[in-house]
Amino acid sequence: MPGPRDPAGRCSCRSTDCLERPLRRLFAGLASGVAACPWPFVLVPLLLSGGLGAGFLFLPQRQANDIEGQFTPTWGPAKAERDFVRRHFPTNDSERFSAPRLPTEGAYAALIAVATNGTSVLDPAAWAEVLRLNATVHDAEYERLCARTAGGCASPNPLLSRRGDAGPPAPGSLRFPVNDSVFLGTALGGVEAEGGRVRGARALKLVYYLREDGPEAQDSRQWLESFLRDISSKVAELRLGSIQVTYFTSLSRQQEFEGNAKSVIPLFSITYFLTINFAVISCLRLSCIRNNIWLASCGVLSSGLAVLSSFGLLLLCGVPFVVTVANAPFLILGVGVDDMFIMIASWEQSSRKKEKSNVKSLLSETYAEAALSVTITTLTDVLAFFIGTWTAFPSVRSFCLYTGTAFVFCYVYTMTFFGAILVLNHKREQGNRHWLTCMRVDVGKDQAENSCLYNAFCIGSCSRQPSQPEGEHPMSVFFKKYYGPFVTNKWIKLLMVLLYGAYLGGSIYGCTQIREGIDLRNLANDDSYIIPYYDDDDKYFSAYGPRVMVVITEGVDYWNESVRLGIESCVQNLENISYVDKNYSESWLREYTQLAKRNKLININSKTDFLNNLTILFRILPSFEWDIDKTQDEIEASRFFIQTVNVTSAVDEKNLLNQLREAAKQCSIPLKVYHPAFIYYDQYLVIVQNTVQNVVVAAGAMLVVSLLLIPNPLCCLWVTFAIASVIVGVAGFMTFWDVNLDSISMINLVICIGFSVDFSAHISYAFVTSGESSANKRAIEALSLLGYPVLQGAVSTILGIVVLAAANTYIFRTFFKIMFLVILFGALHGLVFIPVFLTLFGNFGRSPNTKTKKFELEKL
Secondary structure, eight states: OOOOOTTTTOBBBTTOOTTHHHHHHHHHHHHHHHHOOHHHHHHHHHHHHHHHGGGGGHHHBOOOOOOHHHSTTHHHHHHHHHHHHHHHHHTTTTTOOGGGOOOOOOOEEEEEEESSSOTTSSHHHHHHHHHHHHHHSSSSHHHHBOOOOEEEEEEETTTTOOOOOOOOOOTTTOOOOOEEEETTTEEEEEEEEEEEEEEEEEEEEEEEEEEOOOGGHHHHHHHHHHHHHHHHHHHHHTTOOSEEEEETTHHHHHHHHHHHHHHHHHHHHHHHHHHHHHHHHHTTOOTTTTOOOHHHHHHHHHHHHHHHHHHHHHHHOOOOOOOOGHHHHHHHHHHHHHHHHHHHHHHHHHHHOTTTTTTHHHHHHIIIIIIIHHHHHHHHHHHHHHHHHHSOOOHHHHHHHHHHHHHHHHHEEEEEIIIIHHHHHHHHHHHOTTTOOOOOOSSSSGTTTTHHHHHHHTTTOOOOOOOOOOOOOOOHHHHHIIIIHHTTTTTHHHHHHHHHHHHHHHHHHHHHHHOSOOOOOGGGGGTHHHHHHHHHHHHHHEEEEEEEEEEOOOOOOTTTTHHHHHHHHHHHHHHTTTTTEEEEEHHHHHHHHHHHHOTOOOSSSSHHHHHTTTHHHHHOOOGGOOOOOOOOOOOEEEEEEEEEEEOOOHHHHHHHHHHHHHHHHOOOOOOOEOOHHHHHHHHHHHHHHHHHHHHHHHHHHHHOOOOOOOOSSSHHHHHHHHHHHHHHHHHHHHHHHHHOBBBHHHHHHHHHHHHHHHHHHHHHHHHHOOOSHHHHHHHHHHHHOOOOOHHHHHHHHHHHHGGGGGGBHHHHHHHHHHHHHHHHHHIIIIIHHHHHHHHSTTTTTTTTTTTOOSSSOOOO
């Protein structure tokens, strides 16, 4: 794509082709080598793919689908806080289990019993069924493995006695949410209360905790797996009529997530079927000799070899394989087929211009034109993916690394393997051999008496004359004679400007409504058993959120009254947050201070007395002993608890975490706030920052690449404009399609950058290098040359991912939704907005010496 240069051959402000010309010469040399000896370029990629494909033997060991490890920030603050809690407040689930004091979610099975027909779960009939359900779960093996406290299994619900045969609480006998110092907010749901007393409740939650420390840990896991296998049939055998039951375990989320990759495997065959058929139809010709069906098939094969080689190489290198990587082959197939279309179209253009040239000359010209175009777009795509590895989310890093490497192999195989196939196919054509049978097709006088059907299949024409080289493609004629004049009409341009204004306004509004964070239920299949459980939990138990630890992380002088007042002030600041109910806080220091005020014999104003008198507090409230990390003569750390309320959405979770940490930061006492759920809440702190960082850095890299490889600065400015416009559009409209900004959608926004370049770079460059006299004519010429390749590439990419729309998993549907928006808006900019804007501003930066330059082919 040479542009005008100054007399000395240097780069000028209007032409920056310093790299473009040497690259053309390099590609011409490569083409000469491929044309001279094609078979090594066919066999080496096949053998290399076979060798690297051995890496798939390591796939089971490389799978890394741990939700916490892959979908939470690598260095999230909550992980450090959890480590601190583990060190200073070790658990003992064999003797003194306490669920709120766990540093993790624990090992558990949970049931939610919901009363049917609008009745109460505390009614005698429903309560009796709850007891039967509890007896079914509480078997002998559970009794052996259960988390224990005070000599028995921790109760699954405070309302159930250990004997499990007590009657329901009498109406009005319970206070809510605290009854006799027992918190019921997470035990009863849908409560009807009068004057703080319970009259009825729609739901009751049973949580069966097991030991996860020591030798019983593996047995506990096996019990949970058995629970998941059998619970549905056991509930069915109980023939429950007064309650409906949903269930969940600490293993459920992970197991369901790991099953996602298996659900998408059948879609690969459909994708390849659709893509091969589209490629074959696009390359179909009437001539039995010049038919390009084998080229289309080998182009699809080239993409498959790229996936096999790249994935195998990274698996051999030990790179983790996350379920999000399963999206990559769909994308690579679409892009690889797009590159194939470029090479075929450029080859055919060269063949029409130089019918008598040898194969080396034809391939050199094809590479000089098409290879540079493929290089530009491949380089931008690869850069976008490798920049995407600079993120705090391992799942994004893994996807970008696998996909970026696959794009490199796809590019190499297109330049070598597919180029050699072009040469071999040309030799078949030169030998007048049939595309299917490879038998020579002789056209002469002895064929004159053959039937029309015979000649149609074996010659390509009923006229008994050999088929001639085909002229301009009908779609190119359509863009030149119909679409180009239509879109450059002044009234249509006004309509398109108004349409773009509506697009941009809707996009910006959507960006202001973006929802952050991944909903953990979306990691499971749509028909998973955990979805009804999440629904019941949200409906009946969302009023009371996480019970948050407030940890004093350093040794302070608790016996100093001013220090105690400072601690109390800090806790009160936390309690004044709108998401915290101060009535349900739990503080050993408050109780100790009140105890000292009631009993004048207890002195807490000296270090020795303070430490020695703690035993009195522990005799009255034994659980507080677990909240103090005390050595012989020092308290190294201690913790309190605050109760959050009304944390019902991702926005609430984000605000809660930010407000708690900000209040803790402002405290004069060294404080940390922690709950196991904060591990997942941490994504809100970095998701926007990481996304903006990756998008800005990648967009800057795209601009640099464009300036270096596209020899026109004005073209680069339009490329930058298209990148920004498409990104804003995708980010805004994904909100309207119920897609959150999370680590999954972040992957696609990175992809968006590379594809934005693909759709816009060459339309704008064809315009600025055209020698036509008016802006409208230059836009029409650009569309006639590039309109069909843009459309063809868009369709091939969409076909590569369209089957993901049928997936029953959020991860894959989200990939389809955003990629569909990327392709749709990218093609819209390339075919509509950019041509219109170029006609309006087309004379700015235009060189008076620009020569007419027809583009045989450009990359989508």
